[in-house]
Amino acid sequence: MHRLHLSTGMCAKVESSSKESEKKKKRVVDLDEADHFTNGKELIRSAATRFATTYLTLACLHELKGALITMFSSDKWKLSRSAASQEGKRIEAIVLDSRDFWLHVAYCLRAAMPILKVFRMVDSYTSPSMGFIRKAMDQAKEKIGSNFNNVQKRYQSVRDILDQRYQLQFHSHLRAAAYYLNPHYHHSDDFNPDVNIKLGLFSSL
DSSP, X not given: OOOOOOOOHHHHHHHHHHHHHHHHHHHHSOHHHHHHHHTTOOSOOOOSSHXXXXXXXXXXXXXXXXXXXXXXXXXXXXXXXXXXXXXXXXHHHHHTOXXXXXXXXXXXHHHXXXXXXXXXXXXXXXXXXXXXXXXXXXXXXXXXXXXXXXXXXXXXXXXXXXXXXXXIIIOOHXXXXXXXXXXXXXXXXXXXXXXXHHHHHHHHO
16 A cells, blocks of 8 residues: 555654544443434544555544534433543543634645645556556645645645655656656646656656
8 A cells, every 4th residue: 555654743642642542432431322413423434554544534523523422422421431531531622622622623624635645546456547646646736735725834844744745655767657658648738847756757668
């Protein structure tokens, strides 16, 4: 599996908190009680890779943010035995922490979701992806920028990680040549290969 290691300090903190919260919710929160507030929607969304599972679960939590806050603020929760336990209090503090946890969840999703789309393409067995990876990564980086209103200082650390990992894991002369020869891009009006793409093509001949 192709993966990019996208763990800034902020995302690592949220990932740790979300995993801890999810594991403990299984034990602490009565499932019928949770279903009542989330309309039966699952809090954990699995995927082929651990990276994807983590961020898809974060997306699900973010989608159900209002329902979770309502549940942990309800009298039904406060009167439950779980609410008085250490684990229950800790989970409640995480969910109701609107100034820290949820802001970091939103940050991680803005940074990670465009990359997940690239992963789906790379891990797909239905069509070859080699000739599409470079363009897909460029589009993902552009989308990350727009997700942060193109305020560079808000997303530059993420872009730096992506560039570094792309060079280590994805960049090769063969992939550059595949991109250059891909008719989907080669015959488009905006096709403008840089010197590295041309070098990759010549080196692969």
